[in-house]
Amino acid sequence: MAHLLPLLTALLLCSYGPVGSLGCQLPENSVQLSKMTWQLLGQMRTISPALCLRDRRDFRFPREVLNASHFQNTQDMSVLHEILQQIYNLFHTQQASAAWNKTVLAQLRTTLRKQLPDLNTCSVVQGRARQDSVLTTESPTLALKRYFHGIHVYLEEKKHSDCAWELVRMQLQRALASTIQLQESLRSKDADSGSS
Template sequence: MAHLLPLLTALLLCSYGPVGSLGCELPENSVQLSRMTLGLLVQMRTISPGLCLRDRRDFRFPRDVLNASHFHKTQDMSVPHEMLQQIYNLFHTQQASAAWNKTLLAELHTALQQQLQDLNACLVQGRAQQDSVLTTESPTLALRRYFQGIHVYLKEKRHSDCAWEIVRMELLRALASTIKLQESLRSKDGDSRTS
């Protein structure tokens, strides 16, 4: 049995290797849709951030999850997917509906749903292989902890207007960072097609 462990480990790693070559490419319109989402978040501003300075919080955005060179391609795509899913979940609550302009909120939901559908096709292909070797410090786990902190903050602040404004500002920065990752992934896709 002791001799089987290295063999099983090798087989597991070999089965994981092709995930990046499953033909999964970031959809061409993903960066454009993310920029549209970013624009919607900008438009959603309801109060001046200057009025909310006492409510500021460092949510400790896990910037290391955005380093595309550290992960296989499917994991890379799981980062923008997880980010968009968590933003969707955050703004798809009763508290969010009460806090934001209904029209802009509906447009945000639609944009996020489109992006999530586009990314799902690729993720489904590699999900089983990816899940089998995720570590406790996976990029998606780090993002989930980050968003859990945002949920806790909103609850502590009783979903006040200032709390939502601070979260909106935080998500603008986080989404802008995710767009940079998507641009990097798009350029990787272009490089892999030309080689």
């Protein structure tokens, strides 16, 4: 039975396409949907951040997880999926429903939901491919989970106040802008590898 696991893993990876890329390609509309998500987060602004200076917090976004030169394509997809999934989870709570314009919030959720399935496939493949390897550094998704946990804790500490939500919204908009840069970089890498 122990000998079957590597064979099954190899078959799974091959079923997703070439083993080198693990068959994970950035979906065609991914950049466009991320830009739409970024714009929707901008539309959600309800108060001036200047009114919230006393509530500021440095959430320490782990920028290193978005350095496309460090990771394989599947790791990039896993990072993108984790960020979008965490944003979706954050805005899919009762507290978010109470804090934001319902129409824009529904559009945000829909846009995020459209992005997640393709990226989830790559996340699963990446996780299986990595199961037998020893990681010497913290996994990018673990760093992201810690970052978003800090955001959840902050919102709870601030009792989901308008200022807390506004500062989180701004933080997520900045993080999403970074993912758009990563996606554009991946698009460029895919185009370069496709032409050679």
